[in-house]
Amino acid sequence: xxxxxxxxxxxxxxxxxxxxxxxxxxxxxxxxxxxxxxxxxxxxxxxxxxxxxxxxxxxxxxxxxxxxxxxxxxxxxxxxxxxxxxxxxxxxxxxxxxxxxxxxxxxxxxxxxxxxxxxxxxxxxxxxxxxxxxxxxxxxxxxxxxxxxxxxxxxxxxxxxxxxxxxxxxxxxxxxxxxxxxxxxxxxxxxxxxxxxxxxxxxxxxxxxxxxxxxxxxxxxxxxxxxxxxxxxxxxxxxxxxxxxxxxxxxxxxxxxxxxxxxxxxxxxxxxxxxxxxxxxxxxxxxxxxxxxxxxxxxxxxxxxxxxxxxxxxxxxxxxxxxxxxxxxxxxxxxxxxxxxxxxxxxxxxxxxxxxxxxxxxxxxxxxxxxxxxxxxxxxxxxxxxxxxxxxxxxxxxxxxxxxxxxxxxxxxxxxxxxxxxxxxxxxxxxxxxxxxxxxxxxxxxxxxxxxxxxxxxxxxxxxxxxxxxxxxxxxxxxxxxxxxxxxxxxxxxxxxxxxxxxxxxxx
Numbered sequence: 001x002x003x004x005x006x007x008x009x010x011x012x013x014x015x016x017x018x019x020x021x022x023x024x025x026x027x028x029x030x031x032x033x034x035x036x037x038x039x040x041x042x043x044x045x046x047x048x049x050x051x052x053x054x055x056x057x058x059x060x061x062x063x064x065x066x067x068x069x070x071x072x073x074x075x076x077x078x079x080x081x082x083x084x085x086x087x088x089x090x091x092x093x094x095x096x097x098x099x100x101x102x103x104x105x106x107x108x109x110x111x112x113x114x115x116x117x118x119x120x121x122x123x124x125x126x127x128x129x130x131x132x133x134x135x136x137x138x139x140x141x142x143x144x145x146x147x148x149x150x151x152x153x154x155x156x157x158x159x160x161x162x163x164x165x166x167x168x169x170x171x172x173x174x175x176x177x178x179x180x181x182x183x184x185x186x187x188x189x190x191x192x193x194x195x196x197x198x199x200x201x202x203x204x205x206x207x208x209x210x211x212x213x214x215x216x217x218x219x220x221x222x223x224x225x226x227x228x229x230x231x232x233x234x235x236x237x238x239x240x241x242x243x244x245x246x247x248x249x250x251x252x253x254x255x256x257x258x259x260x261x262x263x264x265x266x267x268x269x270x271x272x273x274x275x276x277x278x279x280x281x282x283x284x285x286x287x288x289x290x291x292x293x294x295x296x297x298x299x300x301x302x303x304x305x306x307x308x309x310x311x312x313x314x315x316x317x318x319x320x321x322x323x324x325x326x327x328x329x330x331x332x333x334x335x336x337x338x339x340x341x342x343x344x345x346x347x348x349x350x351x352x353x354x355x356x357x358x359x360x361x362x363x364x365x366x367x368x369x370x371x372x373x374x375x376x377x378x379x380x381x382x383x384x385x386x387x388x389x390x391x392x393x394x395x396x397x398x399x400x401x402x403x404x405x406x407x408x409x410x411x412x413x414x415x416x417x418x419x420x421x422x423x424x425x426x427x428x429x430x431x432x433x434x435x436x437x438x439x440x441x442x443x444x445x446x447x448x449x450x451x452x453x454x455x456x457x458x459x460x461x462x463x464x465x466x467x468x469x470x471x472x473x474x475x476x477x478x479x480x481x482x483x484x485x486x487x488x489x490x491x492x493x494x495x496x497x498x499x500x501x502x503x504x505x506x507x508x
Contacts, residue, residue, distance in 0.1 A: 056257035066184045073177045074201040080170040081205020086213030098156040108163040110455040115167020117451035120175035131252040136242045139172040144235030151228035183248040196355040203348035203421040211338040291444035304427045305446045309453025317461035329402030347417020375433035376495045378426045385422045386488045392416035393478030
């Protein structure tokens, strides 16, 4: 990539030699930056590529400092992800309070998911220009305040509107945490474990949300409203704590480092200041329109987006089917049935433990290709683990009627969770490698259809389980998921061919 960037620079580029002790580096002039921007289409992404070698770049921070930041942000992701399924676990209490049907009450959940889809289109570009830190602080503070509206909701329409709003505000954990990890690691080999922690928390959060929500709502000392008051308290604590977490956006960090030295601004910093004048509205427009263009013109991203929507929706379909399986067929209480949803968290933990195998496979493939890391190498372990997804759903379907011990479908759910989170991790790293110049738009193109499909499946699942029964519904889902195996192998073997015909993908 650096060779590509150099080839885009003007022959008369200037070499800025730093004499202030910070470093010696080759800086990008505003003219060369314009060349890169012309190539990428987005000046914000162009600068991110052009300043990788600056000594103040967060990629050069200590491993300990990086991991402290990553753990804090992933805990935020865990907290936000719990909100979606904690609502599902108390949906019957909301029905009783407002006298609504199950389909109508489920709108609160689906609107939260739609908010997750819409939020990144605004918060992502804003953080790319203004910096990550204060977008985190502002959006999570807003998330906390909006939960007051849920706790004091007078009717269901009011609750549904506020669920959408907290979904949009909380989506900063989706679009910014992955961006912060990219700030700290770039495309380095050891970024896989950090990204794996992000995927683990995004998978474990919904798994934890159901039993926690059930316990809080049924606790005689707390009740339904305390589910939202706790969000106010915890969200406020996160917003306050993040004031003390350092900024990770390279442009902001580099500008501050140069100013702190009390020396003339380097040429790269001049470029930073130039880029910071980019209109936020223009950047939002760029990301939104490019995301739509990528979805309709890039079959790789479109395929991954549709898959991710199905897999994410399956989390809520599974939760809908859990209670009949474990309460009616196996005689468990509602609290105990909610605890079975923790198997997805166990599956995500298994994924986190086996990521080093994928990292080793990626490094070996990179060495065999002369030091070039192919995006398809991110899928190597998935060529095996993807088979577990439909297999686990068939397993769950045929053991859900109570004819065997209830631990069998629980283990089946954990296996599905491992396969699902492993492929989600590979999708994120694949897109980061294949679309580095438009990664914000590529992620938006992935998430927008993903969440819209998941929101629709939240309602479809109710009809499926009511009319078909748990066993038949899961057999259908397992059959559909067989297409994911075909998709994974198709992208692995034909991905290079598709990328060569793309105007945006990175070609090696």
